[in-house]
Amino acid sequence: MSQRPAAGGRVTSAKIVIAGGFGVGKTTLVGSVSEITPLTTEAIMTSAGVGVDDNRQVPGKMTTTVAMDFGRISIDRDLILYLFGTPGQTRFWFMWDELVRGAIGAVVMVDTRRLADCFAAIDFFEHRRLPYLVAINCFDGMQYHNPQDVRDALAISSDVPVVSCDARNRESTKNVLISLVEYVLTMRRTRAVAPA
Numbered sequence: 001m002s003q004r005p006a007a008g009g010r011v012t013s014a015k016i017v018i019a020g021g022f023g024v025g026k027t028t029l030v031g032s033v034s035e036i037t038p039l040t041t042e043a044i045m046t047s048a049g050v051g052v053d054d055n056r057q058v059p060g061k062m063t064t065t066v067a068m069d070f071g072r073i074s075i076d077r078d079l080i081l082y083l084f085g086t087p088g089q090t091r092f093w094f095m096w097d098e099l100v101r102g103a104i105g106a107v108v109m110v111d112t113r114r115l116a117d118c119f120a121a122i123d124f125f126e127h128r129r130l131p132y133l134v135a136i137n138c139f140d141g142m143q144y145h146n147p148q149d150v151r152d153a154l155a156i157s158s159d160v161p162v163v164s165c166d167a168r169n170r171e172s173t174k175n176v177l178i179s180l181v182e183y184v185l186t187m188r189r190t191r192a193v194a195p196a
C-alpha cells in the first residue's frame with residue numbers, strides 16, 4: 001500500500017481491481033460505491049456484436065467497458081481505495097496486466113447463471129498470487145446458489161472469501177471492499193510469518 005501524509009495523520013491509499021466476466025456488474029459496482037463521479041469508458045454495443053457479446057442474461061445492457069472504470073472510496077478517515085474496473089470481454093483482456101500493476105487485491109464478480117465466465121479471472125489472479133475474493137452479484141435480489149456451493153463449483157481454496165452483494169447498492173458493495181481489505185491484511189500477515 002502506498003502512503004501519503006495528510007493533515008493530522010497518515011492516509012493510506014491502495015489500488016483494488018474489479019474483475020469478472022462480461023456484463024456481471026463491474027461498472028455498476030464501481031459506480032455505486034465510488035464517492036467521486038466514476039470515470040467510465042463505455043461504448044455502445046451495436047449489431048456488429050451480435051454473436052460475440054452474449055447479453056442474454058442482461059438484456060437491458062446497451063454498453064460495454066472498452067478500457068476501464070475508475071472510482072474512489074474512503075473506507076475510513078485514513079484508508080482510501082482506488083478502484084479499477086476491468087473490461088469483461090475477452091478481446092480487451094490484453095489490458096489486464098497493466099490494470100493490475102500495483103494492486104493489493106481484486107474482487108472477482110460472479111453471476112451464478114454464468115459461473116464459467118469468471119474462471120479466467122480466477123486463473124489470472126491465482127497465477128499472479130494476487131489475493132482476491134469472489135463477490136456473487138445477486139441480480140434482482142435473488143441468491144440462486146449459496147456461497148459454499150459457489151466455492152465448491154469454482155474449486156477455490158477454503159480461505160478465499162465468497163460473499164454476496166447487490167452491485168447497485170452502496171452499502172453492499174462497500175462491505176465487499178471491506179471484506180477484501182481484511183482478507184488482504186490477513187494474507188499479508190500469514191505470508192510474513194510463513195517459513196521461506
Ligand SMILES: Nc1nc2c(ncn2[C@@H]2O[C@H](COP(=O)(O)OP(=O)(O)OP(=O)(O)O)[C@@H](O)[C@H]2O)c(=O)[nH]1
Nearest residue numbers: 022023024025026027028061064065088139140167
Ligand atoms: N437487476 C440487476 N441488474 C444489474 C445488477 N448489476 C448490474 N446490473 C445491470 O446489468 C448490466 C451489466 O452491468 P455492467 O455494470 O455494465 O456490467 P460489466 O461487468 O461492467 O460489463 P462489461 O464491462 O461489459 O463486462 C447493466 O445493464 C446493469 O444495469 C444487479 O445487481 N441487478
Ligand SMILES: [Mg+2]
Nearest residue numbers: 026027064065
Ligand atoms: Mg463494465
